[in-house]
Amino acid sequence: MQKKLKFALLGLVLIHLAVLGARFFAPYDPAEQHRDFAFAPPMLLHWVDAQGHLHLRPFVYALVYHSESSAAGPYEDDRSRALPLRFFVESTTTHGNSQSAASGEPQRTNHLRLFGVDSPGEIFLFGTDDYGRDQLSRLLYGGQVSLFAGLFAAVLSLGLGILLGSVSGFYGSWPDAVIMRGAEIFMALPWIYLLFAVRAFLPLHVGAQESFFLLVGVIGLTGWARPSRLVRGVVLSAKHREYVLAARSFGASNFYLLRRHILPETYGVVLTQAALLIPQYVLAEVTFSFLGLGVSEPAPSWGNMLAELQKLYVLESYWWMFAAGLVLVPVFLLYHMVADAVQQAQL
Amino acid sequence: MDRLLEVRDLRVCYRKGTEPPTHVVDNASFDLAAGETLGIIGESGCGKTSLALALLGLLPRGGFVQCGEVRFKGTNLIELHEADLQRVRGAEISFVHQDAGLALNPVLRVGDQIAEVLIAHRRISFRQASGEARKILAQIGFAGHEQIDRAFPHQLSGGQKQRVAIAQAIACGPALVIADEPVTALDALVQVEIITLLKTLQQHFHLALILITHTPAVLVPIAHRIMVMYAGRIVEQGLAPEVLQAPLHPYTQGLLDSGLDLLPQESPAGPLSSIPGEPPNLAALPAGCAFAPRCSDRMEVCQTREPVESHSGKSRIVRCIKYE
Amino acid sequence: MNDQAQTQAESREPLLRVVNLQKRYSRGRGWRRSRLLIEPLRGIDLQVHAGASLALIGASGSGKSTLARCLAGIERPDCGEVWISGRQSGYSENAHASGPIYMIFQDCGLSTNPRFTAAEIVSEPLLISNWGTTRERLHRAIGLMTTLGLQADAANRRAGEFSGGQRRRLALARALVLEPRILILDEALAGLDLSTQAQMANLLLEIQRARALTYLWISHDLTLVARLASDIAVMDQGRIVESAPVREWFAGPRSPQGQSLLQAAGAWRSRPAS
């Protein structure tokens, strides 16, 4: 059981690190457009070339535009141009798109990237979208928004839940009544409807950063009801445990009882809730951005990347655009594994 | 006396994960005649309940009978398939559980719960079974309560629930009833009622009864024979008056000394007699006699050699090196 | 001279005096609240002298445990007074005001926090009352544990790893660590095997002698009461209906409740069936 937990936590840490280090791991800037390569399919890494020679350094074939009507898609591999993968490349990012380079002097920054290919030539391991932006890079950068919005929102609503739940359970009487009636009202709304109701009164069009914090706030503040009810339940039963009564009979203060006896009882529930809430909140961000109520273009988030699929022709032809949804699956699996493991450890 | 139940060399094990199985009952052999009441006593965790559950193949997950036989009316129950065992359970041998409050289904009416047992074993309609259930309830002391079969368990007192559980057990007229701590959870007054009821039923239906308890006093009015268990082994068995009045095994002596007296006039002043220490962990039994570390009559040899059963008198068996 | 007067007063005064103690709860909600009034204590008057050992007996629901909790300061009585060696004590939320009365609970498996180590459990009252340094507290806790027959190496084991009997020793050590004068034992021996029960009973008698403690037993087991108590008080429906020295009571209880209790216990005394 412990092994399963360790594995899941390790996996999650790695995913979060990869996302945080997007500047290093991503081959391109998320906004960098390659207008010649709109909807380029994912490239395959090759070790064996057309002549059957083995290369130790993997390579990709350059893409050439073929024809819109071909069955295999508009692009095909140029077998004569192998682009070997280069590691730890110094890369120049042009802010703004490459087309407009002529019109003005774009800003340039240099930094180290994990891999890339020699110019001229592109590498799109996960394909590109309709502006020719590299999906892999956008996934990594988009994860910064989606994963951490979920994480921060969960911290927010759990913090609120613990606070309100323990006050409610421990002190009882009118604070309990007020808090629990409030929780009931929050829980009487289907969750997404609640989110939308709150989102509805906030400004619609805001910058990427503001919208990130806006989403964290909305998701985090509306989600307090369930954790607080669970915490309240645990506190309420812990309060009447005989060892708490015993400590009370020795003159323990409320603060002492909460700190030493009661709050430690809630750790299990809180951890399980965290492992369940984070993926739920990640999904909430994705949903918001998917519906155009969250982080908006050009800043990437998994939600607005997935929104491309709302166009039927994209949905029909470009399967790699599902990537932003598919990355959620391993993340959710790992979080659910953590939840299961924590829950079983409690028993 | 015809033998109803013969248990021979029964060994019950529990397996947890990959650890080697723990023997919770070892080398258990005993007989029971029809209409006889056998009391089993011992401290908690000495294998009484496991032994009883093993007789009917009801061991929980991880528990299994490693060897031995349980012959009931000549059939070895251990070899029976689940479907055949199911026909024996409730019809021929039935079980009364420790806490009737937990052993009754909270969402079914008590009359229906008794009827369910009847339906399981007889070709009988639900209506007939319900009528039968009412009759049985009246028989076991609910005569004044007309609507008792319509009640749900939570509406009954602890003693009433135990009566319903007993009604379920005797509904199909079994030859043997095994009652596991049937009165432990009850008030003193109710304890008396239930034991009296069991005794009446036992005489009326010529039942064989196995009564498991950790309070020897409960056995005084009802048991014909008594069996004492310690660390998964039967350490002493014999007729009730003999065992109660002249216990042989040091463990039996200790158990009885710490339990039976009541009036201050009769009991000596000063400390109560008790057995020092605690029952051993069954997964790590000491070498030699399992009781040796707590025994007042311990000898050198006790710590190295396991005692074997020795017979004394007609039906007295004791497992102690002192008597070999 | 003042001291002398006080000592004299104390020798006349019982150690524990309870006057007209009442407690009621109301169950149910809103307008139905008043209908479901439960009165576990309807005016308790009680006197216990130093060194005595009073057993409170009665059917379940007679108010024994509520009385114990009120005395130990866990619950607040609705009215009435509790005097301990001539000083009135009362309930207060935070500070321990019931004075030198501590309680041992029904099931010690529940009354010790499974997350705590043995040493933490026993030294907890010292920590709460800010007594000494961590080291001193530990020293005292371990000293007491050894006296009560727990090995010193048990100090770092968690409560869940102890057997039922050992956990009761832990709870006893915890109750004794602040050196109370009165110990309330609420079914403290129930649910144990007879031999363990006898061990614990002996231990308690020994401690009572060594520390000049006063015991308040709450028990439904008359066998134990007969051996351990010096006086008996029978409770029924929130009142004390009878109290007498133990031998006198066993010779013939006067109240009908007492008679039925003794009769129930005596039913086991019939000779074995042949």
Next chain:
Amino acid sequence: MSYLARRLGHAILVLLGVSILTFALLKLAPGDYFAGMRLNPQISPQTVTALRHAYGLNRSLPVTYLRWLRSALRGDLGYSFAYNTPVWPLLRSRASNTLILSLLAMAGAWLVAIPLGVWAAAHRGASLDRATSAGTTLLLALPDVLIALGLLAFALRTGWFPTGGMASVAAQAMGPAARVRDFVLHLILPAAALAAGVLPILVRHVRSAMLDVLDSPYLLAARGHGIPRARLLFRHALPAAANPLISLFGVSLGTLLSGSLLIEVVMSWPGLGPLLLEAILERDAYVVVAAVLLSAVFLVAGNFVADVLLYAADPRIRAE
């Protein structure tokens, strides 16, 4: 009976609370429909003020709320500025579409979940049980959005199902049988996507509720009385496990309504979801309040149904 009366009173109070909450949120919102109008140079500020006055937007919060509540109780939920029509007729058809979808998905999910959960619990640890649990784990990790998009892509590729909406363009011209067939074809994919979202939760809960009961002393006792296995499962265990499952019924309705909002948008099912989304984007205040409140009515009504079922199923609650 007083239990049910209490639950009903409670449900009504909760709904009132929800209405205050949503209404207050919208009144606190910066900008309303007329704020956008003000930017339009062709409309004079006087006209805007007059309109605001006409719709009662210039009064104090409690007054507006009470006026709205009074008319809401008469079935008048206000006016949609964007559609230029009263809210209720607009909402009514959308709400019934959402209900059709949700209830169908609910029925489908429960019909699969109960036998599957009971069966997995009865064969605990067997390979079939493990396969079920692996399946639910995977399904649980698949976001609703992805399932809906996947199914839609499937429909596009195969052409077996329509790719959105409730009816084909040609539906008006069809005969009744063909129209029903057309409707069912449109319903299948959204309902499947919705059901797939709640199914793993239901299966897991049914299984664990059954396991709890199967391990209980009263089931051991029933086994000890020789009750046959099938009867043990369905007559003894399932009713005893019903209590947590009925509570789950209410909770799952909430999950389902949440899921349906998204799926309706993706699969262009003309339910509450797309309407709410549009209303938010258009700042159509009364529609947002009414749609959110209506979703709460569904959920609270679902929970009340669960309370009634609980009352019917559990004698301990009846006795309370």
